Amino acid sequence: xxxxxxxxxxxxxxxxxxxxxxxxxxxxxxxxxxxxxxxxxxxxxxxxxxxxxx
Numbered sequence: 565x566x567x568x569x570x571x572x573x574x575x576x577x578x579x580x581x582x583x584x585x586x587x588x589x590x591x592x593x594x595x596x597x598x599x600x601x602x603x604x605x606x607x608x609x610x611x612x613x614x615x616x617x618x
Contacts, residue, residue: 588617
């Protein structure tokens with residue numbers, strides 16, 4: 565992920581949401597990785613929204 569461009573990173577976030585990976589019933593470690601990714605992209609509001617579910 566460190567070498568991926570912004571479009572690939574955003575696609576990962578989109579797909580995680582689409583496939584219900586960002587739901588409380590799913591793996592919390594994966595959600596934490598998505599939160600870290602959002603923060604690295606300076607999408608702090610989105611990171612807060614995702615983290616509020618967990």
